[in-house]
Amino acid sequence: MGDAFPIGIKINSTDQLEGALTEEDAMEMIGIIDQTSIDLIDISGGTYFPGAPASLDSSSGSGPYFVSFAQRAKQITTIPIMATGGFKTRQQAVDAIASGAVDMVSIGRGMALNPNLANDWLNIEGGDSKFPRFATNPLGGVTAWYSMRLTALAEDNEDAFDLDLESAMSTYYARDEARCDEWRQVFGDV
Numbered sequence: 296m297g298d299a300f301p302i303g304i305k306i307n308s309t310d311q312l313e314g315a316l317t318e319e320d321a322m323e324m325i326g327i328i329d330q331t332s333i334d335l336i337d338i339s340g341g342t343y344f345p346g347a348p349a350s351l352d353s354s355s356g357s358g359p360y361f362v363s364f365a366q367r368a369k370q371i372t373t374i375p376i377m378a379t380g381g382f383k384t385r386q387q388a389v390d391a392i393a394s395g396a397v398d399m400v401s402i403g404r405g406m407a408l409n410p411n412l413a414n415d416w417l418n419i420e421g422g423d424s425k426f427p428r429f430a431t432n433p434l435g436g437v438t439a440w441y442s443m444r445l446t447a448l449a450e451d452n453e454d455a456f457d458l459d460l461e462s463a464m465s466t467y468y469a470r471d472e473a474r475c476d477e478w479r480q481v482f483g484d485v
């Protein structure tokens with residue numbers, strides 16, 4: 296990429312999975328990354344391992360998830376630190392940066408709801424994304440819903456997107472299953 300191209304790395308602060316990466320492991324990893332020329336460390340958590348919570352399944356209330364870990368990380372590296380997970384309002388983002396805990400924040404779902412969010416936060420008072428409230432919270436359901444939301448954006452069809460969680464999950468898993476069939480046909484002999 297050359298020296299002028301910034302490279303960030305997204306790492307977990309914890310996998311939230313027994314026997315997997317812990318916060319102490321993650322701190323050690325940050326110490327190692329600190330000795331490299333990486334330009335940005337993005338702190339997140341969770342995993343797609345079946346049955347394990349993803350970061351967006353986090354039950355840690357309504358605020359951003361990994362800011363306190365990010366703050367610890369910042370003390371052992373001079374590489375800029377970004378936190379991902381749970382930022383829903385401009386104020387939360389501003390507060391995290393103003394507190395010095397992080398240098399940047401990143402947004403997943405908020406931008407899937409409104410890809411223009413960064414501009415709105417710069418220009419519009421109260422321009423936060425309106426997060427859907429789901430009546431149920433099956434594991435993997437939120438990821439499936441947002442995946443289908445991203446699909447709708449890609450197909451330029453987001454205005455008509457009105458799937459509930461259960462429909463999103465069944466569409467998402469059916470699509471995955473169909474893809475698996477295709478892969479098995481192509482790579483089945485490998």
Ligand SMILES: Cc1cc2nc3c(=O)[nH]c(=O)nc-3n(C[C@H](O)[C@H](O)[C@H](O)COP(=O)(O)O)c2cc1C
Pocket residue numbers: 305339340350351379380381382401402403404405437438441442445
């Ligand atoms: C549909 C969807 C797909 C995602 N895919 C990835 C991925 O491939 N790699 C990754 O590191 N995180 C992935 N994430 C997690 C996000 O990067 C982010 O950590 C998570 O959504 C929490 O941030 P948020 O609260 O701003 O949404 C995904 C999230 C969603 C909603």
